[in-house]
Amino acid sequence: DTGVSQDPRHKITKRGQNVTFRCDPISEHNRLYWYRQTLGQGPEFLTYFQNEAQLEKSRLLSDRFSAERPKGSFSTLEIQRTEQGDSAMYLCASSLALWSTDTQYFGPGTRLTVL
Amino acid sequence: RKEVEQDPGPFNVPEGATVAFNCTYSNSASQSFFWYRQDCRKEPKLLMSVYSSGNEDGRFTAQLNRASQYISLLIRDSKLSDSATYLCVVNPSGGFKTIFGAGTRLFVKA
Numbered sequence: 001d002t003g004v005s006q007d008p009r010h011k012i013t014k015r016g017q018n019v020t021f022r023c024d025p026i027s028e029h030n031r032l033y034w035y036r037q038t039l040g041q042g043p044e045f046l047t048y049f050q051n052e053a054q055l056e057k058s059r060l061l062s063d064r065f066s067a068e069r070p071k072g073s074f075s076t077l078e079i080q081r082t083e084q085g086d087s088a089m090y091l092c093a094s095s096l097a098l099w100s101t102d103t104q105y106f107g108p109g110t111r112l113t114v115l
Numbered sequence: 116r117k118e119v120e121q122d123p124g125p126f127n128v129p130e131g132a133t134v135a136f137n138c139t140y141s142n143s144a145s146q147s148f149f150w151y152r153q154d155c156r157k158e159p160k161l162l163m164s165v166y167s168s169g170n171e172d173g174r175f176t177a178q179l180n181r182a183s184q185y186i187s188l189l190i191r192d193s194k195l196s197d198s199a200t201y202l203c204v205v206n207p208s209g210g211f212k213t214i215f216g217a218g219t220r221l222f223v224k225a
Contacts, residue, residue: 033213040123042202042215043159056211091158103149104213106158 002026004107006092012113013082020078021110025094032075033104034067035091036060043091049075050097082114116141119205121216128223132193136219138203139185148179149204150188153218159202162188193223 005024013019025032030051035043046065048056051072061067064082069075079086089109095102121138128134140148148165163170165177165186176189186205190197203216 031211033211035215040217042119042217045212045214048211050211058212103161103164106160108158 004092004094004105006090006107006110008110009108010111010113012115014115015082015084017082018078018080019082019112020076021090021092021112023075023077023092023094023107025073025075025092026096026105027073029094029096029105030072031095031097031102031104032069033093033095034075034077035093037089037091037109038087046077079112082112084114087112087114117216118142118207118214119203119216121201121203121219123217123219125220125222128193128221130193130195130223130225132223133189133191134193134221135190136188136201136203136221137185138187138205138216138219139183140203140205140207140214141184142205142207143181143184145184145205145207147206148177148186149206150175150177150186151202151204151215153200153202155199159215162201190221193221195223195225197221198223 032049034046037043049069064080091109093104093106095104150162151159152162153159169178174191178187200218
């Protein structure tokens with residue numbers, strides 16, 4: 001399977017703990033996105049990488065959230081001091097940007113539950 | 116006002132029906148537009164891009180109206196397998212912050 005993969009698929013944690021999620025994009029894709037989705041809502045943009053450079057961050061991404069894409073391949077999203085409001089599905093998407101528009105391919109997501 | 120707005124539905128239609136969804140966007144400088152489909156507890160998948168001239172893919176037709184700032188999706192001859200949430204997606208100003216609507220739920224019944 002050469003699609004976008006995410007790990008873990010599910011994470012249950014206690015409030016105050018730190019969690020880290022991993023995303024492996026489609027291998028030739030240079031763009032990588034992180035989104036958060038809650039029930040009944042569409043995905044909300046969190047951040048975007050072009051290769052290893054983080055080019056855009058949403059105001060939703062508080063200082064407890066950090067994302068990296070160290071070698072322009074896989075990416076990690078870390079949430080420090082988790083809160084119950086962080087419970088959501090965290091989606092990663094990748095794309096191969098040849099022009100300004102691109103088609104994003106999503107991974108299956110990591111479902112986070114904060115108790 | 117939300118940047119991208121959709122009627123949440125649900126739309127309940129019989130098999131074979133034609134159903135249309137609209138989506139409005141607030142940023143007149145928006146550059147690119149898409150419809151994604153999301154099945155229950157699954158990731159979104161691209162259904163089709165929306166071009167200025169409109170485009171058609173089988174039973175699906177997408178239209179863009181820049182003057183009124185909306186895009187539409189028409190599904191003809193609905194199938195049971197079309198039951199899903201349809202997400203309107205807008206890329207404002209050619210940037211990278213992609214905005215998703217909250218989605219429109221469609222149920223197609225036999």
